[in-house]
Amino acid sequence: MTSLAIAANGLRKSYGDKTVLDGVDLAVPEGTVFSLLGPNGAGKTTAVKILSTLVTADAGDIRIGGHDLAADPQAVRGAIGVTGQFSAVDGLITGEENMLLMADLHHLPRAEGRRVAAELLERFDLTEAAKKPASTYSGGMKRRLDIAMTLVGAPRIIFLDEPTTGLDPRSRHTMWQIIRGLVSDGVTVFLTTQYLEEADQLADRIAVLNDGGIAAEGSAEELKRLIPGGHVRLRFTDPAAYRSAASALREATLPHARTGSRGGTPVDEALVLRIPSDGSQRELRSLLDWLDSAGIEADELTVHTPDLDDVFFALTGPAGIPAQTKENVR
Ligand SMILES: Nc1ncnc2c1ncn2[C@@H]1O[C@H](COP(=O)(O)OP(=O)(O)OP(=O)(O)O)[C@@H](O)[C@H]1O
Numbered sequence: 001m002t003s004l005a006i007a008a009n010g011l012r013k014s015y016g017d018k019t020v021l022d023g024v025d026l027a028v029p030e031g032t033v034f035s036l037l038g039p040n041g042a043g044k045t046t047a048v049k050i051l052s053t054l055v056t057a058d059a060g061d062i063r064i065g066g067h068d069l070a071a072d073p074q075a076v077r078g079a080i081g082v083t084g085q086f087s088a089v090d091g092l093i094t095g096e097e098n099m100l101l102m103a104d105l106h107h108l109p110r111a112e113g114r115r116v117a118a119e120l121l122e123r124f125d126l127t128e129a130a131k132k133p134a135s136t137y138s139g140g141m142k143r144r145l146d147i148a149m150t151l152v153g154a155p156r157i158i159f160l161d162e163p164t165t166g167l168d169p170r171s172r173h174t175m176w177q178i179i180r181g182l183v184s185d186g187v188t189v190f191l192t193t194q195y196l197e198e199a200d201q202l203a204d205r206i207a208v209l210n211d212g213g214i215a216a217e218g219s220a221e222e223l224k225r226l227i228p229g230g231h232v233r234l235r236f237t238d239p240a241a242y243r244s245a246a247s248a249l250r251e252a253t254l255p256h257a258r259t260g261s262r263g264g265t266p267v268d269e270a271l272v273l274r275i276p277s278d279g280s281q282r283e284l285r286s287l288l289d290w291l292d293s294a295g296i297e298a299d300e301l302t303v304h305t306p307d308l309d310d311v312f313f314a315l316t317g318p319a320g321i322p323a324q325t326k327e328n329v330r
Contacts (some may be wrong), residue, residue, distance in 0.1 A: 005188035011060035022212030035199035038209035081150035084161025091135030140171030196308035234298035
């Protein structure tokens with residue numbers, strides 16, 4: 001059994017009469033990326049602050065890296081690193097000086113501190129800028145320096161609170177590579193982000209926080225299957241083939257059509273048929289078998305699944321408003 005890097009049960013936190021977390025459970029296996037999503041004000045930062053010992057929960061059992069947070073917060077602090085919205089970078093001093101300051105805070109011997117700082121500056125492509133004041137760094141460089149500083153203490157668990165907010169696409173991709181590199185070294189990453197694509201790219205598991213609780217949790221693929229909107233599209237170039245397929249579909253009751261609706265629906269004059277499907281291997285296999293047996297040969301077959309944006313809207317929108325499904329070609 002994989003052990004848990006982060007385990008929280010019954011996490012509660014209120015500010016005045018506002019309940020922010022109302023009994024949240026979290027379980028993050030070691031060496032994985034866990035992403036907490038939620039609308040603005042849902043309590044993501046509050047959760048990160050509690051799990052990283054910066055704020056005290058009103059109730060809940062929390063174990064981080066095997067340490068009981070309430071009983072031994074110092075041990076938890078020794079196991080974790082936190083970066084993100086509360087950056088530790090001091091702009092008045094150079095990148096290298098920031099790193100050496102962290103090495104001092106971690107009580108590394110002088111030579112060891114210099115070695116670790118130089119290594120990390122090199123790893124994050126900051127060697128050239130190391131002697132310049134951090135205030136002159138770009139947003140992406142500051143984020144890289146922030147993570148490098150966090151790694152001085154060699155934490156096994158890292159909390160990244162919106163690590164790529166405000167970064168351009170290239171810097172964002174660089175940050176994703178850095179996060180993947182950390183995970184391949186066995187580090188556990190707890191990530192909050194406003195970018196659903198980021199969670200989709202990086203996270204092994206995703207939890208959606210809404211209304212004080214976890215509205216849904218699973219892999220990106222599992223979450224996408226929770227909401228309707230998935231379908232298979234068949235495109236034809238020959239109008240006759242299209243018409244005969246459309247009529248065969250109207251006749252058929254497809255066993256895999258999750259909605260239970262009869263057959264496929266002609267979508268438009270572009271000779272496209274649309275068949276409800278969750279995109280799972282089992283459903284696709286039975287659909288392909290059925291197409292073969294009905295003698296239907298489409299010129300193009302694409303599987304469309306809801307994306308995480310759809311999931312997010314469906315789970316966090318006001319009750320009663322249906323999900324805005326958007327097509328997403330896989
Ligand atoms: N120190 C505090 N005192 C009072 N209320 C607070 C405090 N910190 C957070 N809150 C409130 O708790 C709620 C959750 O805030 P939090 O910052 O955790 O949300 P978030 O999900 O991280 O939001 P965002 O995506 O906007 O960063 C908000 O309504 C916020 O106003």
